[in-house]
Amino acid sequence: MKKLSMMFLAVILLLTFSAGSVSASSSSMLTNIEDVKGTKYKYGGNSTSGFDCSGFVRYIFDKMDIELPRRSADQALEGSKVAKTDLKVGDLVFFDTSGSNNGGITHVGIYVGDNKFAHSSSSKGVTIDSLNSSYYKPRYVTARRVISEEKYEKYVEASK
16 A cells, blocks of 8 residues: 555656656645655644644645644634545545544644545654545544645646
């Protein structure tokens, strides 16, 4: 599964740079995610020295000139609601990882396609996991679309 994810991101990176549609300085969303993959988890962290989940999301979206609130629960109020079956790359996905599974928002990630999402895990740092994993599937709460069509074309479509 990890090999498939890495191959998928490698192909996207190769296409991005060979097509010349996105410069290294403006980078695509997926390239920005790949650049920080493996960064350690740090509670309250919002930089490459360590991220928590909402700090990671804010860091990536800040590179696309999209401002988001600091907390994942507040981020879940932004943009428009998206059905799980209609997810697009760049949508925010939210989870209740509190242990009570009462629908409260305690974790956020960025949908990267193929039923996977990027996030900062307290055990693995910035990583990519499946929405259908035994841990995240029962904890999924909702998703939100916060990227405008214009920014989607500039930062997401350009990387495909």
